[in-house]
Amino acid sequence: RKEVEQDPGPFNVPEGATVAFNCTYSNSASQSFFWYRQDCRKEPKLLMSVYSSGNEDGRFTAQLNRASQYISLLIRDSKLSDSATYLCVVNPFSGGYNKLIFGAGTRLAVHP
Amino acid sequence: DAGVTQSPTHLIKTRGQQVTLRCSPKSGHDTVSWYQQALGQGPQFIFQYYEEEERQRGNFPDRFSGHQFPNYSSELNVNALLLGDSALYLCASEQGGSDQYFGPGTRLLVL
Numbered sequence: 001r002k003e004v005e006q007d008p009g010p011f012n013v014p015e016g017a018t019v020a021f022n023c024t025y026s027n028s029a030s031q032s033f034f035w036y037r038q039d040c041r042k043e044p045k046l047l048m049s050v051y052s053s054g055n056e057d058g059r060f061t062a063q064l065n066r067a068s069q070y071i072s073l074l075i076r077d078s079k080l081s082d083s084a085t086y087l088c089v090v091n092p093f094s095g096g097y098n099k100l101i102f103g104a105g106t107r108l109a110v111h112p
Numbered sequence: 113d114a115g116v117t118q119s120p121t122h123l124i125k126t127r128g129q130q131v132t133l134r135c136s137p138k139s140g141h142d143t144v145s146w147y148q149q150a151l152g153q154g155p156q157f158i159f160q161y162y163e164e165e166e167r168q169r170g171n172f173p174d175r176f177s178g179h180q181f182p183n184y185s186s187e188l189n190v191n192a193l194l195l196g197d198s199a200l201y202l203c204a205s206e207q208g209g210s211d212q213y214f215g216p217g218t219r220l221l222v223l
Binding site for chain 1: 143145147152153154155156157160162167168170202204206209211212213214215216217219
């Protein structure tokens with residue numbers, strides 16, 4: 001079983017749509033959680049951290065359920081510029097050091 | 113403020129050769145991690161360097177080795193290249209357990 005599993009995608013949605021991505025992780029001792037965005041042939045960039053209380057950044061809302069080991073990302077009012085691959089990332093912080101564990105990513109294509 | 117930089121941007125090698133990739137961390141960062149991203153996959157952790165020593169390592173063979181210099185820059189070396197080593201190699205830097213910032217990567221093609 002992969003340490004971090006994501007919806008395979010791709011998601012093809014029209015502008016203005018709401019889209020949700022899901023992710024599960026296997027290491028219950030994981031300490032921190034993130035969503036990264038990766039554009040084609042570019043490096044991953046931090047989109048947002050994810051907290052148990054849920055957090056929102058504009059059109060983006062992330063949620064963490066530690067009991068279910070489940071992470072979600074909701075994008076409202078999709079824009080063409082949201083087209084990218086979204087990577088679910090877990091940091092077990094084992095030994096007190098950062099070590100990011102990435103899912104395979106979910107591709108989003110927003111069309112006019 | 114310069115971000116993480118990597119060189120070269122692209123590289124083509126043949127099987128059996130050796131390659132060295134370079135990374136300069138973001139200003140003020142002292143820890144460098146290397147990741148391998150195969151096509152269609154998420155990045156996979158290779159190893160992490162701090163104070164010029166390998167601090168932790170992922171599930172990669174000994175053909176993958178690294179180095180960190182006193183100025184915190186780092187190199188990734190891969191010996192005896194295999195076709196399966198073709199990937200985007202990403203360097204990420206951090207300071208004291210902060211968020212990791214990624215460089216643009218080096219795209220390696222092994223023929």
